Amino acid sequence: MVRQFADEQIIPNAEHYDHEDSFPEPIVEQMKELGLFGVTIPEEYGGMGLDLTTYAMIVEELSRGWISISGIVNTHFIGSYLLMKFGSEEQKQKYLPRMATGEIRAAFSLSEPECGSDVQAIKSTAKKVDGDLYEINGQKMWVTNGLLSGVVFTLVKTDPSAEPKYKGMTCFICEKQPGVNENTGEYRGFDVPPKIKKLGYKGVESTELVFDGYRTPADSILGGETAGLGQGFVQMMDALEVGRVNVAARGVGIAQRALELALRYSQQRKTFGREIAQHQAIQFKLADMATQVDAARLLTIRAARLKDAGERSDLEAGMAKLFASEAGRLCVEESFRIHGGYGYSKEYEIERLYRDAPLLLIGEGTSEIQRMVIGRKLLERNKI
Numbered sequence: 421m422v423r424q425f426a427d428e429q430i431i432p433n434a435e436h437y438d439h440e441d442s443f444p445e446p447i448v449e450q451m452k453e454l455g456l457f458g459v460t461i462p463e464e465y466g467g468m469g470l471d472l473t474t475y476a477m478i479v480e481e482l483s484r485g486w487i488s489i490s491g492i493v494n495t496h497f498i499g500s501y502l503l504m505k506f507g508s509e510e511q512k513q514k515y516l517p518r519m520a521t522g523e524i525r526a527a528f529s530l531s532e533p534e535c536g537s538d539v540q541a542i543k544s545t546a547k548k549v550d551g552d553l554y555e556i557n558g559q560k561m562w563v564t565n566g567l568l569s570g571v572v573f574t575l576v577k578t579d580p581s582a583e584p585k586y587k588g589m590t591c592f593i594c595e596k597q598p599g600v601n602e603n604t605g606e607y608r609g610f611d612v613p614p615k616i617k618k619l620g621y622k623g624v625e626s627t628e629l630v631f632d633g634y635r636t637p638a639d640s641i642l643g644g645e646t647a648g649l650g651q652g653f654v655q656m657m658d659a660l661e662v663g664r665v666n667v668a669a670r671g672v673g674i675a676q677r678a679l680e681l682a683l684r685y686s687q688q689r690k691t692f693g694r695e696i697a698q699h700q701a702i703q704f705k706l707a708d709m710a711t712q713v714d715a716a717r718l719l720t721i722r723a724a725r726l727k728d729a730g731e732r733s734d735l736e737a738g739m740a741k742l743f744a745s746e747a748g749r750l751c752v753e754e755s756f757r758i759h760g761g762y763g764y765s766k767e768y769e770i771e772r773l774y775r776d777a778p779l780l781l782i783g784e785g786t787s788e789i790q791r792m793v794i795g796r797k798l799l800e801r802n803k804i
């Protein structure tokens with residue numbers, strides 16, 4: 421069903437929204453109707469209650485259509501995972517039913533202007549000020565869905581002098597008005613500057629967030645104040661593990677689309693009296709691409725299945741993310757080469773994929789960071 425949706429609704433319209441860099445509202449409305457914002461949310465909260473493996477397959481198809489569409493769902497998925505795993509019952513009741521329908525959408529925010537990989541170096545703070553209220557100050561960077569989301573899962577320091585640092589970090593569920601740059605009233609002090617101009621990954625907005633005296637109740641701490649204070653780093657790292665499976669699925673999707681485009685174009689274009697697909701050098705490229713796509717898909721599904729089975733999947737999720745994001749870049753570049761000069765033209769879809777694919781090498785942990793995670797986990801599991 422999602423594959424058909426991508427073929428009929430996403431692929432034919434992606435070029436328009438990419439070119440305008442505008443939010444694909446009609447596509448998102450249809451996704452709400454299909455229930456795609458509540459895929460992993462339990463049925464008792466209005467979602468479909470499906471597992472991570474099924475979700476990964478859905479994300480692959482959305483990303484095959486257009487990576488920005490999977491980006492609109494991605495941060496929402498992480499937000500719902502955080503609530504499902506760490507939220508208090510009150511928080512689940514408050515947000516999950518409206519998130520399952522897509523009525524409110526979620527973003528998550530770790531990165532800051534001066535740090536991304538080194539999450540423990542964040543500077544934003546929350547301080548208890550008045551009875552039950554915390555005041556948040558600081559600046560966040562690169563928040564996907566930063567403007568149109570209604571809740572942002574925001575990591576800040578509640579104890580900047582804590583050692584080790586991660587023990588002084590807390591995740592707040594920050595509410596705001598979707599689509600508003602300068603919030604007022606109860607959300608005063610929470611501003612969203614104009615969206616960041618990007619190479620690709622258009623349509624879905626990436627923004628900074630500015631917290632300047634934003635006040636939020638203690639029970640907006642993920643899990644509640646007693647259970648959640650000082651737990652933010654651990655909670656976010658847990659969510660990033662499933663987030664990595666999700667990014668891996670996006671890599672598979674974009675790689676698959678690049679392969680499809682290459683298979684089609686190479687059987688249409690002729691040089692030296694025959695279709696370029698008949699040249700062995702082109703067939704080798706197609707063979708390498710198809711092998712990369714399959715290997716990336718299998719790694720992704722393995723990581724998702726392990727997680728679904730309740731087994732450790734940190735190492736496997738890191739491998740899947742690393743391999744699939746690199747496979748996405750590689751397949752897109754090979755497909756681009758196969759398109760010759762036309763690959764450089766905006767008339768051809770591969771041009772968009774060429775601008776979109778590099779994001780996956782960076783978001784939710786760069787390839788270097790994945791290698792660090794994989795190396796560390798390998799040593800942990802093979803201690804002598």
Ligand SMILES: Cc1cc2nc3c(=O)[nH]c(=O)nc-3n(C[C@H](O)[C@H](O)[C@H](O)COP(=O)(O)OP(=O)(O)OC[C@H]3O[C@@H](n4cnc5c(N)ncnc54)[C@H](O)[C@@H]3O)c2cc1C
Nearest residue numbers: 528529530531535536537562563564782783784785786788
């Ligand atoms: C379009 C887009 C959307 C994003 N969406 C979100 C979002 O929704 N929420 C959010 O919180 N963040 C988001 N991010 C931020 C993203 O997670 C960070 O950009 C990423 O984690 C890298 O951090 P950085 O950019 O600060 O790079 P840095 O951490 O400064 O790294 C710079 C370079 O140094 C390398 N490096 C860093 N440390 C090491 C090391 N120890 N050893 C070897 N190499 C190292 C990195 O791999 C990289 O090559 C988004 C980014 C982009 C571009």
